[in-house]
Amino acid sequence: MKDIHIQAIRVHAYGGSDQLKLEEIPAPVPGPGEVLIDIVASGVNPVDWKIREGMMQRPLPYIPGVEASGVVVALGEGVTDKKVGQAVYGAVDGSYTACAVAPSAQLFPKPFHLSFEEAAACGGAKTAWGALFDVGKLTKGQRVFIHAGAGGVGHFAVQLAFHAGAYVIATASGENLEFVKSLGASEVIDYKTTPFETETDQVDVLLDTVGGDTLDRSYQLVKPGGILVCLVQPPSPEKATAAGIRAEWGGTKTLHAMQEVAKLLDKDLIRPSIRKVFAPLSKAAAAQDYSQLGGPGRGKVVLKIEE
Ligand SMILES: NC(=O)c1ccc[n+]([C@@H]2O[C@H](COP(=O)([O-])OP(=O)(O)OC[C@H]3O[C@@H](n4cnc5c(N)ncnc54)[C@H](OP(=O)(O)O)[C@@H]3O)[C@@H](O)[C@H]2O)c1
Structure with a gap:
């Protein structure tokens, strides 16, 4: 994968949404316990623009986004609970990108009844x-x-x-x-x-x-x-x-909490509502501005990686 480059949004300096830069970066490689995912959609949360403004710090440069849905394309060492080709969703640190790695334990099989946009919005x-x-x-x-x-x-x-x-x-x-x-x-x-x-x-x-x-x-x-x-x-x-x-x-964000939520999502007992979908990845700034400044609608803002 080292020679393959992918598109990602990166932040090199804290500030406004103009700090979200679309760049080509080397595709990441999954480590032990991780999977590589082709990201279909990323959730856009208030924490994304709060970090971008420097209210919370990340080592620079960083890829924004904390949750996504997508398809597993490679397994890291020791991963036995996921399969290549499987549709998944969950916590992905650095999700405004075409391809990301995440711990397999934080990812859940996407329920058939949820779209990728909906599944990206369950955090x-x-x-x-x-x-x-x-x-x-x-x-x-x-x-x-x-x-x-x-x-x-x-x-x-x-x-x-x-x-x-x-x-x-x-x-x-x-x-x-x-x-x-x-x-x-x-x-x-x-x-x-x-x-x-x-x-x-x-x-x-x-x-x-x-x-x-x-x-x-x-x-x-x-x-x-x-x-x-x-x-x-x-x-x-x-x-x-x-x-x-x-x-x-603050609440807690334990794996147990996500496991309980995943059971309810699987049974369609709770459902995400989508406020607005932005696409493609280059619309990241518009998506964060919309999350920050508000707009008509309800539920979650989503960034779809491709149109
Ligand atoms: N500490 C943590 O672990 C943690 C985790 C997640 C989120 N958060 C924080 O929680 C906050 C909310 O996140 P979110 O994703 O739910 O935000 P959000 O979706 O952007 O919230 C928008 C909603 O806020 C409502 N609203 C605005 N002003 C209001 C008011 N004065 N009274 C009642 N409702 C009001 C609006 O309701 P109407 O459209 O009906 O008017 C709108 O539906 C953010 O600050 C986020 O950073 C913290």
Whole structure:
């Protein structure tokens, strides 16, 4: 593979989306426990532009992207759970590329009923699962409040909580109100027109994917003894203590979380929703700008490697 070159997006300096450069690089070679994948589609997540802006650091140059779907084209030493030609999806570090290597354990067989674009967009489910169940310890019958129920993480969180038998309350706006209801929320509050904190009773678990003023107004919504999980910034320990609740920053992203999510995806009990697909790979900057600056739609942004 060493003489074969592939297209990839690389970042050589932190900054705006103009730092995403389309380049030719040598094709990677899978190491022990890894597989080489022809990438069909990559998920585009807020973390991608946050890293590009330098809010989180990676050794430069780096290839952006944290998740993908594609077809296995070569197996590294010791890989017995995948086959060449198999369609897979999962965590791929550096997924804005035609070809990438990833640990085989982090990749799952793509369900037939999901397109490659949909399968590339399931990482938010792993985040949601970790936040709700690993950290939040959400159980059947509990009340859970999910901010941004139409978002890349939120639309999975609503489905996962509903499937677990929780009573789901979520926020959304405009046309997304009905969409979030269709995912399993019993109450959907329009955060643009209604003060969410006085619109419903207190909950056992609150998942915040918005932060800022939304986080500040959320402590009071959690029952004493309950838990608030924020994915965007560290919650205030003082405000949590004053409210008599536990507050945690970030979910977990364990392999176990992804295994649980994969089972639900296989059975079609949860489903990714695609906000917009950008193609081909050279549209990476437009895809990140869309993720960062917003646009109409719901669910996840996807970058398809070829038109
Ligand atoms: N720490 C971690 O492990 C981790 C992992 C994944 C993500 N994150 C973070 O979590 C955040 C969300 O990620 P995402 O992929 O879900 O983002 P996203 O898909 O870009 O979120 C867009 C959604 O946010 C909603 N929204 C915007 N302002 C809102 C508000 N004030 N109240 C309620 N909803 C609002 C919009 O709802 P409407 O369209 O209905 O108005 C839209 O559907 C990002 O900051 C990301 O970096 C953290």
